[in-house]
Amino acid sequence: MTFEQLGLPAPLLAAVAAxxxxxxxxxxxxxxPPVLEGRDLLGIAQTGTGKTAAFVLPALARMMASHERxxxxxxxxxxxxxxxxxxxxxxxxARTYARGTPMRVASVFGGTSLHQNRQVVAQGVDLLVATPxxxxxxxxxxxxxxxxxxxxxxxxADQVLDLGFIHALRRISRLVPRARQTLLFSATMPPAxxxxxxxFLHRPAEVxxxxxxxxxxxxxxxxxxxxxxxxxxxxxxxxxxxxADRVLVFTRTKHGADRVVRHLAAAGIGxxxxxxxxxxxxxxxxxxxxRAGAVPxxxxxDIAARGIDxxxxxxxVNFELPNVPEQYVHRIGRTARAGAQGAAIAFCADDExxxxxxxxxxxxxxxxxxxLPEGFVARAAGLRAAPPAPRRGQAPKARPDRxxxxxxxxxxHARARRPAGSQRPAx
Numbered sequence: 001m002t003f004e005q006l007g008l009p010a011p012l013l014a015a016v017a018a019x020x021x022x023x024x025x026x027x028x029x030x031x032x033p034p035v036l037e038g039r040d041l042l043g044i045a046q047t048g049t050g051k052t053a054a055f056v057l058p059a060l061a062r063m064m065a066s067h068e069r070x071x072x073x074x075x076x077x078x079x080x081x082x083x084x085x086x087x088x089x090x091x092x093x094a095r096t097y098a099r100g101t102p103m104r105v106a107s108v109f110g111g112t113s114l115h116q117n118r119q120v121v122a123q124g125v126d127l128l129v130a131t132p133x134x135x136x137x138x139x140x141x142x143x144x145x146x147x148x149x150x151x152x153x154x155x156x157a158d159q160v161l162d163l164g165f166i167h168a169l170r171r172i173s174r175l176v177p178r179a180r181q182t183l184l185f186s187a188t189m190p191p192a193x194x195x196x197x198x199x200f201l202h203r204p205a206e207v208x209x210x211x212x213x214x215x216x217x218x219x220x221x222x223x224x225x226x227x228x229x230x231x232x233x234x235x236x237x238x239x240x241x242x243x244a245d246r247v248l249v250f251t252r253t254k255h256g257a258d259r260v261v262r263h264l265a266a267a268g269i270g271x272x273x274x275x276x277x278x279x280x281x282x283x284x285x286x287x288x289x290x291r292a293g294a295v296p297x298x299x300x301x302d303i304a305a306r307g308i309d310x311x312x313x314x315x316x317v318n319f320e321l322p323n324v325p326e327q328y329v330h331r332i333g334r335t336a337r338a339g340a341q342g343a344a345i346a347f348c349a350d351d352e353x354x355x356x357x358x359x360x361x362x363x364x365x366x367x368x369x370x371x372l373p374e375g376f377v378a379r380a381a382g383l384r385a386a387p388p389a390p391r392r393g394q395a396p397k398a399r400p401d402r403x404x405x406x407x408x409x410x411x412x413h414a415r416a417r418r419p420a421g422s423q424r425p426a427x
Contacts, residue, residue, distance in 0.1 A: 001029040007036060009061055011100040016057070019096065025050035030207035032058045035183060040204035042197050043185040046333050049209055055079070055153050055183050056094045056127070060103055062151065062181075063126055070104065070124030073144050077127040077151040078176065080169070082159040084109040084131060084280060085287065089309050090155065091129040103127060109134050111280025118143040132160070132168035139175060146175040154200065157186040158193050158326065166196075173200065187333070188326050218336040219316075220343045223356060223367040228349040232260065233380035235319060236267045237373050238345065239297060244314045246290065249299045250331050252320040257299045260319060264297060267383060271297035302327050311340070318346040321355040325362040345370070 001024050003016050024032070027045040035041055035058035045051055059077045070076050079094075081087040091107035098105050104124070108117040109131040117134065121144045138144040154160060160169065182200050186193050197204065226234050239247060251257045254275040264271040272286035272295045289295035291310050302322060313335045322328055328346075335342025346367060348356050360366055373379070 003028075003057075006032045008032070008057055009064055011064075012057055012061060012097060015097045015099055016053075018099075021053075025054075026209040027051055027207065028054045028057075030209065031055065031183075034205035034207075035059070035181075036061060038062070038181055040181060040201040041183045042201060042204045042206045043183070044187070044189050044206075044208040045185065046187050046209075046329070051155065051185050052090055052093045053097070055155070055185065056090070056097055059127060059151050059153070059183075060094075060098055060101065063103060064101060069102075070126050071148060072124050073121055073142075074148045075106075075121065075125040075128035075144070075146070076148065077153070078135075078146065078149045079127065079129045079153040079155060080132055080135070080160065080172070081109075081129060081155050082131070082165065083303055084111055085274075085283065086156060086309075087129045087131050088284075094127055094129065098127070105129075108138060111283070114138075132165045132172065136168060136171060146172065147177065149176040149180060151181045151183070152176055152200075153183045153185070154196075155185050157184050157196060158188045158190060159330070161192050161196065169196075169200075187330060190326070218341050219332050220341075221332065221346075221365065221367045222344070222370045223346040223348050224370045224372060225348050225350075226372065228351070230376075230380060231319060231347050231349070232263050233383045234347060234372070234376070235260065235317065236264060236269065236383055237376065237379055238317065239264070239269055240267075241373060242315060245293050245296050246310070246313045247297050247315045247317060248313050248331075248334050249297060249317045249319050250322075251299060251301060252322065254301055256320065257301055260299045264299075269297060270295050271299055273299045274303075275301040276303050302331070310334075314342060316342070316344045318344065321346055321348060321352045321359065323355055325355070325358040328359045329363065 002022065003013055003024055006024060006029065008016070027043060027049045031041055031043050031054040035055065041055075043051065043054065045054075056079075063076055068076070079090055081090055087107050087109045091105060094105045103126040105127045106120045106125045107129040108120060109129075110133055112134075114134075114137065117138060118141070121128065121138060135144070139146065154169070160166075182202070182204075184193075184197055184201060184204075224234065235249065249260060249271075251260060254277045257273040257275050261271045261273045272289060274283050274286045278286070286295065286298060287310070290298040299319075316332050316335045318328070318331060322331070332342075332344040335344065346356070356367070
């Protein structure tokens with residue numbers, strides 16, 4: 001189905017055409033008509049299926065048809081996103097679609113200047129994209145009112161719940177008008193999302209373009225069984241053998257992500273980490289470098305699993321398997337986007353086999369078992385001989401003395417070189 005057949009206004013059709021989109025994706029074709037009619041919507045679709053346009057385009061169309069303008073410190077459409085990266089990317093897409101229209105789009109999220117956020121919403125916003133925490137900060141300071149929100153969108157609702165935002169959502173639901181249109185989008189449909197939909201939506205239209213918790217058909221999924229201590233060497237060798245220019249690696253912890261980056265740097269492989277301990281400026285630079293191809297490997301925790309929409313990610317490597325199987329679906333959804341092919345490789349240690357079984361049960365798909373790379377033992381031994389690069393500001397560790405095993409500190413060598421009869425310098 002074409003976008004013209006969906007009944008969008010001419011300025012939005014021009015914006016869609018400028019992006020090179022001719023045919024609507026299944027989620028867009030199913031979601032846009034009921035949203036244009038003013039109905040609430042429950043949409044189930046995997047990441048990378050075009051969900052952003054499925055709610056941004058009809059929301060802009062409905063606001064354009066009303067010929068209203070936003071009042072100061074108010075917004076007309078509110079889009080809630082679980083992560084900063086996802087909020088920024090939704091806002092970027094919305095601004096693209098809104099070109100040629102009088103609609104004003106803005107975003108507010110943690111890690112950015114609160115003062116600038118207040119200035120952004122001071123004159124009023126047509127479509128505001130926000131993370132729940134920063135949104136409530138602005139409301140509590142009196143910089144923003146939600147009393148005139150006509151359309152409320154909850155994007156990636158299952159991750160909103162995973163990150164513990166349910167209490168923030170309940171507060172926000174009390175601040176927006178009861179007579180509103182609500183759109184809820186999720187990649188999976190666990191019971192908690194069904195309960196959330198019943199609380200937020202009124203007689204919604206339901207659209208689904210894939211069974212809940214299924215994975216992208218265009219992703220070739222495989223697993224390599226390897227000892228936990230050998231994972232770093234396996235990752236380095238795998239990246240060298242792949243020769244890919246955009247690989248996304250997922251770890252379970254923030255410190256683990258930083259450790260992987262240090263080891264890759266020591267092996268001469270450019271990488272950057274993105275996780276909750278990084279500042280917004282660091283996260284933005286890492287994603288920009290990855291998007292531009294300057295950084296071939298991006299190492300991330302699950303906080304970024306829904307916030308990276310970058311074409312050309314050829315491989316996703318699960319350095320550690322997630323203990324929540326739904327997160328596996330979100331991770332591998334970062335590849336095979338926009339009709340492209342992709343591959344997902346999982347490294348599985350013995351203690352992670354229960355996680356693997358849970359993933360295969362959820363996705364109803366067995367992962368293809370791959371052998372370790374040829375000559376892995378010898379190649380891995382060579383990698384272990386090279387120490388990882390030290391952290392910034394940290395001096396390299398001294399090599400141990402071969403005889404005693406103690407670090408060969410400068411003091412011991414200084415004593416050996418000191419001329420006879422010389423005095424030790426005063427402390």
